[in-house]
Amino acid sequence: MITRMSELFLRTLRDDPADAEVPSHKLLIRAGYIRPIGPGLYSWLPLGLRVFRKIEQIIREEMNAIGGQEILLPALLPRAPYETTNRWTEYGAGLFRLKDRRGNDYLLGPTHEEIFALTVKGEYSSYKDFPLRLYQIQTKYRDEARPRAGILRGREFVMKDSYSFDVDDDGLKAAYDAHREAYQRIFARLGVKYVVVSAVSGAMGGSASEEFLAESEVGEDTYVRCLESGYAANVEAVITQRPESLPVEGLPEPVVHDTENTPTIATLVDWANGANLPQFAGRTVVAADTLKNVLLKVRQPGGEWELLAIGVPGDREVDDKRLGAALDPAEYVMLPAEDFPKYPFLVKGYIGPKALLANGVRFLVDPRVVDGTAWITGADEDGKHVVGLVAGRDFVPDGTIEAAEVRDGDPSPDGAGPLVSARGIEIGHIFQLGRKYADAFTVDVLGENGKPLRLTMGSYGIGVSRMVAVIAEQSHDDIGLRWPSSVSPFDVHVVIANKDDDARTGATELARQLDLLGVEPLLDDRKMSPGVKFKDAELLGVPWLVVVGRGWANGVVELRNRFSGEVEEIAVDGAAATIAGRLAG
Structure with missing residues (x-):
């Protein structure tokens, strides 16, 4: 047709x-x-x-x-x-x-x-x-x-x-x-073009889960991969390499310091580097030496809102997608400023692990916060921070959570090399659900x-x-769409670029012969200028363009490849068979 x-x-x-x-x-x-x-x-x-x-x-x-x-x-x-x-x-x-x-x-x-x-x-x-x-x-x-x-x-x-x-x-x-x-x-x-990455199951449930992500700068999903090993994962599924625990014996006791005018991690680090802290003699204090504690309200499906605190190294931001995946199926919001007065033990800007744990607030930390690591963190008093608070000795968190951002250069979970990030669009997701739904319905x-x-x-x-x-x-260019032949709306776009009646009749006959050979033609028989027709052809993106134009009088038509831009003159006699052969590769 x-x-x-x-x-x-x-x-x-x-x-x-x-x-x-x-x-x-x-x-x-x-x-x-x-x-x-x-x-x-x-x-x-x-x-x-x-x-x-x-x-x-x-x-x-x-x-x-x-x-x-x-x-x-x-x-x-x-x-x-x-x-x-x-x-x-x-x-x-x-x-x-x-x-x-x-x-x-x-x-x-x-x-x-x-x-x-x-x-x-x-x-x-x-x-x-x-x-x-x-x-x-x-x-x-x-x-x-x-x-x-x-x-x-x-x-x-x-x-x-x-x-x-x-x-x-x-x-x-x-x-x-x-x-x-x-x-x-x-x-x-x-x-x-796509990658297969490890993923989280979320509300679907089950165990093994992988996503197929189309490579694209406009993608909403961030994934990381290790070029040395081929490891690839959605950022929500990345497992942080947990450092070895360190001995706590012999570590200095924590010391509380006045730290006014340190509203940010950067200003806290500046203060620490000017305070001649003995714990950091011989090296510069960096943001990763600090522990920032973020307060959330969390609600399980059908449940009540509860406080949750999350501790992450100060050089890392909390990644909303990783946090959401870690808490799923619970919903959460950052604790609003107006809610702080309800909890007198929370001193905004100076929240520390001790007050959280002493008041029954569930406290989860980044996997890098292992026993024996010492931190600069809030002292639960206005204008004060504590230096040298040791995990496993001075505070024991309730568990770990994968909520901190993943960055380029982080070690791959398989230990093979650094991670690099890219963006993609989820096009497929496969799950081993197991028996979650069979259990629910006794299947x-x-x-x-x-x-x-x-x-x-x-x-x-x-x-x-x-x-x-x-x-x-993935396939467009600056002037329009470009469809792969497997999904293009038509196999070939025949443009009549000549007002001559013989050319119009010949183009129609060429389209008919292509159709008989199993090639789906789109015939531009509109009475418009060649310029308008070519603009539309470029925009529509059919991968092959046949131009019946000035060459018709000389017994040739043009075959243009929308992807490569190559142009070939083809004799009118037997043109349909020749074109069908080119399209077949």
């Missing part, structure tokens, strides 16, 4: 949308692939939907290849299953909740572990029915506080989520590995010995609609 631009539902824009932040967002709107209808909500127009469907089909083929069976579950879901797993509460404000006319609670599904578990429980009852791999390609909903970057982070999006069901952990590992390899094939076919089958056997699950997601933006983000 020949698609004619004179009939195509398409309007391109010359200017970037005012609210578009990233290149993919700007170009997909300008090129008429998508249109916004509300914050985080987009309509898919014909060209965008063609790209979307091709991505969807590649994913479907690879899921089928590992034994996946496609089903489709509702997007509108009852409250009860999510109440059972506590995710009705854990998801917090991110969940779209609604009531029917009878007052019953429902949600728009953000993910479907519960429903898949119940579906399998209702259908299968014997170990002989397993292993089982099911998947769906379904619209999901999350009430994002700040939808941004177009379809990279919206409130409505399409995901492929698949689930494996096995009778033992070996089966789960096999399913996990099969999905991991399938994802690698999918992203290779899509032409996406048992009869084992070979006739006794009940609990199933174990895996969960595997790919952002289908997000992939459109990711590919656009």
Whole structure:
């Protein structure tokens, strides 16, 4: 079938949308692939939907290849299953909740572990029915506080989520590995540059978890890797190398000092370097010698707010994402200034471990705070700090927490070398869920010995609609989109750049012959100037452009490669076969 631009539902824009932040967002709107209808909500127009469907089909083929069976579950879901797993509460404000006319609670599904578990429980009852791999390609909903970057982070999006069901952990590992390899094939076919990183499971639960991150400067996820070993992890999953504990015997006793006018770590360090402290004789005091203590309010799902203190070396900031991952599923806020008077033992700016522990405040520290390390920290008195407070002797924290920022140059957890950071966009996430959901719903089958056997699950997601933006983000140039041939809305863009009737007839015939050869053509038969047509062709990003222009009279057409910019003249006689051959590589 020949698609004619004179009939195509398409309007391109010359200017970037005012609210578009990233290149993919700007170009997909300008090129008429998508249109916004509300914050985080987009309509898919014909060209965008063609790209979307091709991505969807590649994913479907690879899921089928590992034994996946496609089903489709509702997007509108009852409250009860999510109440059972506590995710009705854990998801917090991110969940779209609604009531029917009878007052019953429902949600728009953000993910479907519960429903898949119940579906399998209702259908299968014997170990002989397993292993089982099911998947769906379904619209999901999350009430994002700040939808941004177009379809990279919206409130409505399409995901492929698949689930494996096995009778033992070996089966789960096999399913996990099969999905991991399938994802690698999918992203290779899509032409996406990506890394696989260790990740945290979060509200999903389970044990092993990995993310597939598309390399991109506009990505919301920061990951680190060690070039020497290949170690890679999302920053939330990085485990700090814990130093060896040191002996506490013989260390000087802590001394409280007047330290007025030291509101920051930098001013405290300046004071320390001018105070001739015997503990630091012969070396300069640095921010890493200080311990800053941060106060939070934390609330577990369904619980009450409680105080929590976190101690980190003064040269490190608390990383919100790492903190959130460490506290998940609890919600937290930094202790507001107006709350400090409720706790007279908290002296703002001079908080120390002793008052925290003496007043029953849970105190977690960075893993670098090991027994035998001495710190400059708050003395719990206005204008005073204590020097030489020793962990394991003068204070014993309640545990450790991975909340401090990870920086370039930090040692890799595997000890092989330094870490370097980069940014990426999450495009896939795989989990070994284990028995969390099977336990919640008692998903048992009869084992070979006739006794009940609990199933174990895996969960595997790919952002289908997000992939459109990711590919656009990685492949565009300064003048427009550039689609890999595997997902391009059309195989070739035929531009009539000659007003001659013979050229128009010839271009139409060339498009027809290409179509007969299995090449999908987009024919620009509009009565517009060649300049307008070429601008649109560059913007739309079809990887091959055939120009039927001035060369037609001499028996040639031009074949242009949108990626390399190479131009080749091709004889009109047999042009369709020649072009099809070039496209096939």
